[in-house]
Amino acid sequence: MENNADAIFEGLNSEQRNAVACLEGPVLIIAGAGSGKTRVLTSRVAYLLEKGFDPSSILCLTFTKKAATEMKERISLMVGERRARRVWMGTFHSVFIRFLREYAEKLGYPSSFTIYDTSDSVSAIKSCVKELQLDDKIYKPKEVLARISMAKNNLITDQVYRNRSEITIEDSHSRKPRICDIYSLYVKKCRQNGVMDFDDILLNMNILLRDFPEALESISARFTHILVDEYQDTNFSQYLIIKKLSMHHRNICVVGDDSQSIYAFRGAKIENILNFRKDYPEARLFKLERNYRSTGNIVNAANSLIDKNKNRLPKECYSVGEEGDKIKLIKSYNEQEEAVLITSGILDTVRKESARYQDFAILYRTNAQSRALEEALRKRNIPYMIYSGNSFFDRAEVKDLMAYFKLVVNPNDDESFKRVVNKPTRGIGGTSEDALALAARTLGCTLFRAVYSERLLEFGLKSAAITKLRAFTDMIDRLSRLVVTTDAETLAKRIADDSGLYRFYREDNSIEGQARTANIEELVSSVASYIQDRKAEFEAEQEAEGSTGEMPVIRLDEFLENISLLSNIDIEDEEDTNNKVSLMTVHSSKGLEFPYVYVSGMEENLFPSGGSLASSSDIEEERRLFYVAITRAGRKLSLSFADSRMRNGKTENNSPSRFIREIDSRYIENPLDEQRVFGGGGQTFGFSRNTTSYGQSGRPVRMPRQTQPQQSQYGSRPSSAATRPSVQTRPSASAAPQGNRYNEATFNAAPMSSFTIGQRIEHLRFGPGMILDLSGRVPDVKAKIRFDDFPEPKIILLKYAKMRAEQK
DNA sequence: TAGATCCTAATTTTT
DNA sequence: TTAGGATCTA
Numbered sequence: 036m037e038n039n040a041d042a043i044f045e046g047l048n049s050e051q052r053n054a055v056a057c058l059e060g061p062v063l064i065i066a067g068a069g070s071g072k073t074r075v076l077t078s079r080v081a082y083l084l085e086k087g088f089d090p091s092s093i094l095c096l097t098f099t100k101k102a103a104t105e106m107k108e109r110i111s112l113m114v115g116e117r118r119a120r121r122v123w124m125g126t127f128h129s130v131f132i133r134f135l136r137e138y139a140e141k142l143g144y145p146s147s148f149t150i151y152d153t154s155d156s157v158s159a160i161k162s163c164v165k166e167l168q169l170d171d172k173i174y175k176p177k178e179v180l181a182r183i184s185m186a187k188n189n190l191i192t193d194q195v196y197r198n199r200s201e202i203t204i205e206d207s208h209s210r211k212p213r214i215c216d217i218y219s220l221y222v223k224k225c226r227q228n229g230v231m232d233f234d235d236i237l238l239n240m241n242i243l244l245r246d247f248p249e250a251l252e253s254i255s256a257r258f259t260h261i262l263v264d265e266y267q268d269t270n271f272s273q274y275l276i277i278k279k280l281s282m283h284h285r286n287i288c289v290v291g292d293d294s295q296s297i298y299a300f301r302g303a304k305i306e307n308i309l310n311f312r313k314d315y316p317e318a319r320l321f322k323l324e325r326n327y328r329s330t331g332n333i334v335n336a337a338n339s340l341i342d343k344n345k346n347r348l349p350k351e352c353y354s355v356g357e358e359g360d361k362i363k364l365i366k367s368y369n370e371q372e373e374a375v376l377i378t379s380g381i382l383d384t385v386r387k388e389s390a391r392y393q394d395f396a397i398l399y400r401t402n403a404q405s406r407a408l409e410e411a412l413r414k415r416n417i418p419y420m421i422y423s424g425n426s427f428f429d430r431a432e433v434k435d436l437m438a439y440f441k442l443v444v445n446p447n448d449d450e451s452f453k454r455v456v457n458k459p460t461r462g463i464g465g466t467s468e469d470a471l472a473l474a475a476r477t478l479g480c481t482l483f484r485a486v487y488s489e490r491l492l493e494f495g496l497k498s499a500a501i502t503k504l505r506a507f508t509d510m511i512d513r514l515s516r517l518v519v520t521t522d523a524e525t526l527a528k529r530i531a532d533d534s535g536l537y538r539f540y541r542e543d544n545s546i547e548g549q550a551r552t553a554n555i556e557e558l559v560s561s562v563a564s565y566i567q568d569r570k571a572e573f574e575a576e577q578e579a580e581g582s583t584g585e586m587p588v589i590r591l592d593e594f595l596e597n598i599s600l601l602s603n604i605d606i607e608d609e610e611d612t613n614n615k616v617s618l619m620t621v622h623s624s625k626g627l628e629f630p631y632v633y634v635s636g637m638e639e640n641l642f643p644s645g646g647s648l649a650s651s652s653d654i655e656e657e658r659r660l661f662y663v664a665i666t667r668a669g670r671k672l673s674l675s676f677a678d679s680r681m682r683n684g685k686t687e688n689n690s691p692s693r694f695i696r697e698i699d700s701r702y703i704e705n706p707l708d709e710q711r712v713f714g715g716g717g718q719t720f721g722f723s724r725n726t727t728s729y730g731q732s733g734r735p736v737r738m739p740r741q742t743q744p745q746q747s748q749y750g751s752r753p754s755s756a757a758t759r760p761s762v763q764t765r766p767s768a769s770a771a772p773q774g775n776r777y778n779e780a781t782f783n784a785a786p787m788s789s790f791t792i793g794q795r796i797e798h799l800r801f802g803p804g805m806i807l808d809l810s811g812r813v814p815d816v817k818a819k820i821r822f823d824d825f826p827e828p829k830i831i832l833l834k835y836a837k838m839r840a841e842q843k
Numbered sequence: 844t845a846g847a848t849c850c851t852a853a854t855t856t857t858t
Numbered sequence: 859t860t861a862g863g864a865t866c867t868a
Binding site for chain 1 (some may be wrong): 844847852853854855856857858
């Protein structure tokens with residue numbers, strides 16, 4: 036036992052040891068970036084287990100599934116799988132869902148309630164707005180949802196909402212007085228459908244602990260120790276749950292970094308961490324200030340910046356590494372040049388320091404900035420990957436099949452019902468749908484139940500439509516009955532087949548059709564691999580416990596719950612991350628690290644973002660965001676800014692970000708103040724396309740220009756042979772001709788039957804190209820054509836295309 | 844019913 | 859600029 040404990044403490048520094056060793060009472064661990072936060076947290080859990088605490092009495096909460104999985108793995112390595120897996124380790128949402136299922140009936144939900152993801156919520160709100168006959172231009176579903184979400188996270192139920200004058204007055208001022216009605220209707224719908232959204236999980240957990248003392252008693256008694264990761268990002272709702280659950284033992288350990296609180300816009304309360312010691316005056320405070328990730332210059336630069344924030348806990352981080360290079364500034368005319376300079380910087384570093392592409396990250400404040408960067412990376416054949424939105428689960432076909440899954444698990448889910456009732460088309464058109472919705476509303480039931488109403492004819496439904504609707508619901512009902520008995524994979528396949536969705540996409544031979552089919556298959560196979568994972572887990576468990584039990588059926592509802600709580604990055608991770616430059620927003624970079632980091636778009640109005648210039652608390656959040664960006668870098672950090680940038684179709688000229696000046700100039704290679712002002716007194720210099728040219732090597736070279744100083748500090752390229760003004764001559768999708776290539780009057784389009792695969796053709800708009808493939812039946816023949824001036828082949832519907840054989 | 848066309852709005856995002 | 863949506867039309 037002691038030996039194991041020794042092993043846990045081995046390799047920890049003194050602060051880390053102290054933080055791990057102090058198991059009793061409230062503990063606040065302020066963990067600077069790169070200070071070994073996860074290690075401390077996992078070691079604490081391991082140490083608790085070594086001390087003999089029951090694994091199932093330890094509750095460890097994280098924000099992302101990824102963090103939970105990672106910690107679980109690390110704990111397993113320390114104390115063995117057997118004990119590690121019994122620890123209550125998971126995201127706030129996944130853990131609370133387990134409690135809520137237990138007590139669902141008390142709260143008026145079926146214990147089989149399902150979860151709405153954000154897009155479900157938005158479309159539910161949309162139908163509420165419609166139902167209340169409000170204008171969705173004023174009541175924008177996304178905004179309304181955000182408002183409701185904010186309310187829920189502050190435990191303001193719809194009833195409370197309408198009685199709070201300060202809220203309703205605010206809504207009237209923004210000319211949206213009926214948000215409270217939308218809120219109420221939305222809540223009603225969710226209940227009726229047996230559905231909770233993400234915020235409901237926290238809200239209902241609070242209601243459960245508040246109104247049902249026996250539930251509070253029973254749940255809180257299960258745990259002797261509670262640990263919370265990323266505490267600076269908790270919202271009020273989460274804060275209160277944690278507080279209540281740890282009420283008796285007060286063995287609550289929270290870990291976080293107030294300097295990295297960047298989610299206030301979605302309800303995170305930095306006060307939770309700032310005021311922790313007010314709630315728990317006896318709390319022990321541990322600071323992890325030793326940074327193992329970054330060089331001295333980077334850590335010092337970050338410190339000097341965050342020092343400008345008033346609202347923070349005192350902390351002095353320091354690097355244990357070498358001083359390293361100073362921070363580089365990259366100045367450019369516009370975002371294209373910025374991108375080119377960054378990519379050449381990457382290529383340079385790869386060459387000189389034999390770095391790998393995977394060592395680089397390019398960060399930006401807004402997703403839109405990735406475009407220019409991608410283009411530059413593509414042109415130089417640098418492999419890259421973008422971390423962003425839920426690309427896979429956002430695809431229409433994936434959403435469709437997911438909606439079928441959800442509907443089968445919970446036929447009362449109206450959003451899913453609406454999504455797939457006519458997909459593939461079953462002749463249930465808009466009119467029938469509207470009538471059914473009216474029926475459901477009048478009868479006060481869900482769409483699914485309404486289909487079986489005797490009174491449908493009264494609502495204007497034709498009997499033919501009723502037959503079709505019943506065929507649909509019968510099919511769903513049949514599948515529903517299989518949920519409990521069938522394993523998820525078999526059921527998923529059945530759903531894909533019985534619904535006709537799979538066939539529908541498979542019969543579409545076009546390129547998109549094939550891609551869609553592949554995505555459907557991918558989703559089904561992800562069900563399969565989920566089952567495999569669970570099986571492997573189960574077997575490991577059996578082996579560890581030396582027992583032999585029957586493998587339980589892994590059901591579709593279980594899969595669904597896990598998938599709906601899965602973050603995008605979790606999935607992206609599985610794609611080959613190997614040796615690619617990473618592109619992402621600063622927000623999504625939190626928790627990651629890269630030896631070489633470029634932060635692009637360091638300009639006023641962009642970073643700090645224009646919307647946040649008003650209040651000082653917003654500016655502080657932006658500053659923390661920049662702090663996060665800086666501290667991602669291990670070896671080298673470059674900050675780039677452009678003189679002008681195209682944003683929302685307009686060119687903006689913004690000065691370099693104030694944040695650059697806020698960094699102590701000692702840590703910057705060529706600080707702004709020491710630079711000569713380009714073009715002299717106040718004169719701005721416009722970027723014209725022919726100022727950036729490319730030499731033979733394909734590297735950017737700045738052309739001499741009167742308004743420019745002899746030698747730019749940043750364009751450190753030799754000003755050798757500059758010949759090809761690239762931007763105009765290099766065809767790219769964005770440089771696509773808007774008009775026609777040929778004279779429309781004299782362009783004789785050939786009939787579609789005259790084209791053959793492999794033929795060279797000319798398209799009125801897209802110019803010359805070659806037909807790679809023809810598909811589809813006669814009036815709808817599609818051609819896949821590679822145009823000489825476009826990198827990607829296009830699919831063209833021939834009946835609309837103005838095209839002829841290539842003229843020689 | 845799907846493709847074409849028009850219009851509008853545009854930080855950040857986990858669960 | 860451009861993406862997403864709503865609306866129009868073959």
